[in-house]
Amino acid sequence: MKKKILTGSIFLAALFLxxxxxxxxxxxxxxxxxxxEExxxxxxxxxxxxxxxQAGFDLVFNVKDPGMNFKxxxxxxxxxxEFNPNSALNNFHLGICYYYSSEPYKAIAYILKAKELNPECDPFLYFYLGxxxxxEEKFNEAIEAYKYFENDYKKADDFTKFVTQRKRECAYAKERKANPERVWVDNLTTINTAYDEIAPSITTDGSQIIYSSNKPNGHTPDEVGEYDMDIYYTDFEDGSWNTPKPLPGAVNTPNDEVVNNLYYDGTKLLLHRELDGQTDIFESFLNxxxxxxANQLPVQISSDRNNEKYASYNFDGYKIYFGREVASRSxxxxxMFSGLKSKINGDYGAAANVSTVNSKFNDGxxxxxxxxxxxxxxxxxxGSIGGYDIFVSYKKQGTWSxxxxxxxxxxxxxxxxxxxNTANxxxxxxxxxxxxxxxxxxxxxxxxxxxxxxPAFDMEDYLLASVASPIKDPQIANTVEVNKTSLTVFKGKTIDALTGKAVEAEIDIIDNETGKVIEQFTTNSATGKFLLSLQAGKNYGISVKAEGYLFHSENFDIPNGSAYQLVNKIIELKNIAVGSKIALRNIFFDVGKANLRATSNTELDRLVKLLKDVPSLKxxxxxxxxxxxxxxxxxxxxxxRAQAVVDYLVNHGIAKDRITAKGYGSTRPIASNNTASGRQENRRxxxxxxxx
Known part of the structure; x- marks a missing residue:
């Protein structure tokens, strides 16, 4: 006698019933x-x-945020x-509410119990069982549950796209779990709480994390007892993150503030905030x-009719990328992205869709x-393996991959x-x-x-942060290839050389080959801090000036292909007083000669300007x-060489009786002559x- 074989829906029904x-x-x-009465x-x-x-379920069905409904x-x-723990339908409803919360793992026990009590308690039970x-990463069982639901669900609507996506996710997950990436993923236990911590932004030098949390903040809780999201920061000191504090200033309000992106130099940040039922993007500046x-961004980004959030600055400071939820779509x-037409006027162009990176679900x-x-x-x-996943896209011939x-x-x-991610x-x-x-x-x-x-890591890398480097996703091999950016992060602060107090100063970054100023910014008025990134393949002049102080200069030569490096510099600015002395680091001579190179002109012209601005100086x-x-x-x-500089100044209008030239040879070293770097310091x- 032949054995009867169960197939298709009969097999699945037997499996789950x-x-x-x-x-x-x-x-x-x-x-x-x-x-x-009870x-x-x-x-x-x-x-x-x-x-x-029902409102929450309908919103999820239309790929929208369920908001407070499930809560x-x-x-x-x-x-x-509490009154009746053995209602299949109530267990199912509890499971759905938790599944769409920030603690979805709490849904597991309720959905499983609902299925045990009554496998037919709700038409969507097997979808959520999957x-x-x-x-739980039981991907084979999940696929079978999705198939069972799919076979039983006969409505002519768009819910099938969710089932198709979930089955695809499980297939991806099986493959990727079998070939994990070579990474560690560690909980930041000194920062996290029992509440939600989201949206980390890292300063370029890695010394500070800015993030959002809904932990108790002294504001009035909402109707379900939760606090609004505020922005916090924590500094990396002595090998660990210190106790987080609210971001100082006026950026936090009784509304939700969710960090989106900190600009590379740490002077401004994007966030989104919900007001009167609409979410828009705002910008705050460090003063x-x-x-x-924070001020709401223009209508081209924060539109009147749609919700916008999750914005990011482009590296050039002219474009902002962001997420937009169009009310009429599911x-x-x-x-999207919008470009700044004029930094002076602050007006943006119409937003454009980045079609190659968008899906039929939430992106951003x-x-x-x-x-x-x-x-x-x-x-x-x-190719998500469930929920939100993180992806990488590369710009190739002007189009995002x-x-x-x-x-x-x-x-x-x-x-x-x-x-x-960190700079390296x-x-x-x-x-x-x-x-x-x-x-x-x-x-x-x-x-x-x-x-x-x-090597897995270098201790200095704890100080590196959020200037991104491409991370390729191998399809088969179990390694992560990291394309290292040829980048120098130049950080520091400007202080008074005598008192040590912070000095607000203007910094110019000059391409020494062309003499053009490629970037200008002002150091922080309270701390004197500054931070910038320099790409490889150029010789840079860095000029620092502040009212009442001698200007300061630095020179960086970053050849093409240079490895990542972090430079931390305390710049001591000197008052314009008799005895003040400064090295001119961007003056260059031919080897062994006194011929001034053309790359010296920018530095010399600044000295000409100083002497003309302060005519009493000798x-x-x-x-x-x-x-x-x-x-x-x-x-x-x-x-x-000293005389060559004097001749340049005289030829540019400075009186001879205001300048003298003196050569000291090797009699006044400022560093050891036993090293190449020390000898270079002494040649000045x-x-x-x-x-x-």
């Missing part, structure tokens, strides 16, 4: 004859919960659960030690790398989103509501191992060498104020 042994206690008055109160609560639950329904369902199996009240948020948050060619995107679509999943365990079946690409910071955290969304640090046998130009070679040759070379041209 065989455990239906427990008793489903429905909310009927006949089941609670001895608790009539039952009546619970029944009224369930009636109040129904419109919230408002949850309170009633929890009271009903969803919780997916959270001294405080962040100013594709969730799409990534976004992070644009400083190289201008790498975009990190969180998305529920594309199809996003590539960054792999497991960076991405999980939970929501993994927001992304800010070895570390990144994300937010996730995966199980095992401290509660809700937590912040996580991702450490990329790199290819096998390469100065000595001094030349200095290292101790290589004979003293007599060094003395003569230093004298000739200086000027000293001798009368004012």
């Amino acid at each position: 065989q455990q239906a042994h427990a008793q489903d206690v429905e909310f009927k008055s006949s089941n609670f004859k001895d608790k009539k 039952f009546k109160s619970i029944e009224e609560g369930l009636e109040k919960a129904e419109p919230f639950y 408002q329904a949850l309170n009633y369902y929890e009271k009903a659960q 969803a919780v199996y997916q959270l 001294g030690a405080n962040w100013m009240n 594709n969730g948020y799409d990534i 948050p976004i992070y644009l790398a400083i190289d201008g060619e790498t975009m990190y995107i969180a998305s529920q679509g594309h 199809k996003p590539e999943n960054m792999g497991y365990p960076i991405n999980t079946p939970y929501d993994d989103f927001f992304f800010a 690409g070895k570390f990144a910071y994300i937010a996730s509501n995966r199980a095992g955290g401290k509660g809700g969304f937590d912040l996580y640090k991702v450490t990329f191992w790199g290819a096998p046998k390469e 100065i000595e130009i001094s030349g200095h060498t290292d101790n290589t070679g004979s003293s007599s040759i060094n003395d003569q070379l230093s004298q000739d 041209t200086e000027f000293e104020i001798i009368e004012n």
